[in-house]
Amino acid sequence: MKNKYETDGIASDDILRLADDVVADNRRKKPWKLLVVDDEEEVHSVTNLALDGFEFASRPLQIIDAYSGAEAKKIMAEENDIAMILLDVVMETEQAGLDVVKYIRDELGNRFVRIILRTGQPGQAPEYKVITEYDINDYKQKTELTREKMFTLVYTSLSCYRDMMALEANRHGLEKVIEASARIFELRSLEQFTQGVLEQLTALLYLDQDAVLVKAAALATEPQDKRLNIVAATGRYSEYVGKNAEEVLETDVFNLILQARETKENAYGEDFCVDFHVTQSGTEQIIYASGSQPLSIPGRHMIDLFSHNVAIAHENVSIIEDKK
Incomplete structure (x- = not known):
């Protein structure tokens, strides 16, 4: 069954409804x-x-x-x-x-x-x-x-307590980045690098909805063929790494990701954001992140920078693989 966005396009009231649904869901925060x-x-x-x-x-x-x-x-x-x-x-x-x-x-x-x-x-x-x-x-x-x-x-x-837990999560993410950096152009290390950086990002921005804070949630996806595969995730989405986003994500969240991919624009709600990034060669990456409070402008810039750098890293690995 096709998604509504694939047949009828995106209506403004549909976008507002999706945003409202996601905001309502995010308000049911873990205490x-x-x-x-x-x-x-x-x-x-x-x-x-x-x-x-x-x-x-x-x-x-x-x-x-x-x-x-x-x-x-x-x-x-x-x-x-x-x-x-x-x-x-x-x-x-x-x-x-x-x-x-x-x-x-x-x-x-x-x-x-x-x-x-x-x-x-x-x-x-x-x-x-x-x-x-x-x-x-x-x-x-x-x-x-x-x-x-x-x-x-x-x-x-x-x-x-929130700050201490964020620092601890940041430390774990940094360990993964350091461990992966020595072998950054190996696929497995690149995935570990992506996961580590995402964990640091969500910790610094207090985005980990399901763990302590904040328990904080975020995911990064990249298109493969017509699928959207999850390549890194935190919080309630952490068990979905490597899976098809359409099959495991909530419908409202997945539709917001489709919206960003179709419009090629970022979307921001009261306490969530969807960041779309595409490199010069056409490599696309989309981040959906939800948090316990509205994202600041510097926070949005950090997410965009993360998306940009990881997309370039994936692109470079693809180029190296093609030359082998």
């Missing part, structure tokens, strides 16, 4: 996870009330409740994308909260989650000793966390 650990029910109720309607980077907040150190350890062992913890010190033992910190940092090896200790009374845990001996990110008295201060604390903590 930031906040773990509240306290043995008092009232603390959980007050925290939920104070953070009602909270959003950061256009993503909502999901609050997970734990009522003991043991329960907190179990949740942390099962959930690897919790961004922040509000952690009571004294629960089933005098230092249950401190034991949770050691478990998270030492046994789980989780250095990314932001841990804020909360104590009910001054002197329950000496602040200087806790800060110097435990890997925490802040230390607060429960009575000082008003609604405004709670908002600020959560906002700054999530911002730090």
Whole structure:
């Protein structure tokens, strides 16, 4: 069955409908996870009330409740994308909260989650000793966390977590680029190079919709015959590398890609973009990227630069292969 764009062309209202559908889909963002650990029910109720309607980077907040150190350890062992913890010190033992910190940092090896200790009374845990001996990110008295201060604390903590996860994703992408650079004109290395650069790009622009941020999503396609094959992908599309875009992508996303290819123009929505690039020899590449917030002008330029350079790299490999 032919796609509508292949028979009737593109109507302006169809384009608007597609853009609206994609924006609506992107608004259903994966929430930031906040773990509240306290043995008092009232603390959980007050925290939920104070953070009602909270959003950061256009993503909502999901609050997970734990009522003991043991329960907190179990949740942390099962959930690897919790961004922040509000952690009571004294629960089933005098230092249950401190034991949770050691478990998270030492046994789980989780250095990314932001841990804020909360104590009910001054002197329950000496602040200087806790800060110097435990890997925490802040230390607060429960009575000082008003609604405004709670908002600020959560906002700054999530911002730090997002940036740390972006740097980690960037590091992984850079490793792939470095590893592939020595053999850049081998097809397998070129694919690895493309994947690595795309991972860096989405990390720097906070585009990884399905992982932590941001869990951030993007894909790069190149035409082969009449198919659009996915040659690099991140986020929710990462399992589709090497597959036919028409067979695995959402209809709305694929139609936006077809629109860019037919019009040979870029398209930008509230929190997505489709970037079309063609080299002098006719090599075409299209990037669809979605994020948690609108793309800035510099961000659009970075995506266009990525598309341009990768298209040239693929073109050079093709030229070398033709000469063999």
